[in-house]
Amino acid sequence: MVAAGVSVPLPAPLPTLHLVDASLYVFRAWHSMPADGFHDAxxxxxxxxxxxxRFLLDLLERxxxxxxxxxxxxxxxxxxRNALYPAYKANRDPxxxxxxxxxxxxxxxxxxLGLPVLAHREYEADDLIGSALVQVRALGFRGVIVSADKDLSQLLATHDEQWDLARGVRWGAAGVKARQGVHAHQVADFLALSGDAVDNIPGVPGIGSKTAAVLLAHFGSLDALLERIDEVAFLRFRGAAQAAVRLREHRAQALLCRQLSTVVLDAPIDDATAPFVRGNGDAGTLVALADAVGFGPMTRRRLHAAAGLADAQDAPQHVGSVP
Known part of the structure; x- marks a missing residue:
């Protein structure tokens, strides 16, 4: 017991790694900002x-x-995933x-700007984020995943957060069920059953999101559901008997869809890069890039400040080309 009047120090907060789903925000900008007036040389x-x-500067400054x-x-x-299922994301235009x-x-x-970048020809950004998060957890870090992508919620553990910066909404593992109807550790199983139209993952025909959530609430996991599939027909929800038939017929498809929906945690990332320390910016490259894409004075000043460099007005002009 702690004696009355004796203060107990709170545990130190865990160091944080911010993991940014860059492609999502590039696509958002592409669709939301008119191209008129924004051109390179x-x-x-x-x-x-x-x-x-703008998004990146808001994140770094905040x-x-x-x-x-x-x-x-x-x-x-x-x-x-395309090798496993050629139709994966085939619904998207190149x-x-x-x-x-x-x-x-x-x-x-x-x-x-001196920011560590992750990219790979065989693994998606989700896989790189998940693999990096696993690496730094072993070093005592927590993760803040900057993305609105619901698939990434499966990565959230006790101390982690997901942050939709554009909407100003943050949630942890405990908040996933209110948002998606299942717990964080059930997200991949949920998508395996209900499918994911965004990624062209079919799921089990006839099993919608409500049914998938009911099944996982009862069985806990896809594996347990398939092991006890004979119980499904006796559950008290509309269409239970038909759902049991569908699950038997499409068992292999459900398992494939889970493989497609599960974020890889061992994608090849150089261990030496952890814990992804922010480095020094490169003034010459930054100026050349600003010239190439036509950044204005305010954006240049913000970029140089974010990179820990001299004010953009004091930086050399037209010193090189963007790699």
């Missing part, structure tokens, strides 16, 4: 670069993270050349 649009830069990793999707048509060029600018911007 060759006439290509740069609206997504400007929008992403949070001032010491540890951060920016994950980009480079596996748009070469992900290991990124146009105008957008691919802007992704390269956004990645160069992060490097110029």
């Amino acid at each position: 060759d006439g290509w649009p740069t609206n997504a670069v400007h929008g992403f830069a 949070e001032r993270p010491r540890h951060i990793a920016i994950a980009f999707d480079e596996a748009l048509d070469s992900c290991f 990124a146009p050349a105008e957008l691919k060029r802007q992704f390269a600018y956004c990645k160069s911007l992060c490097v110029a």
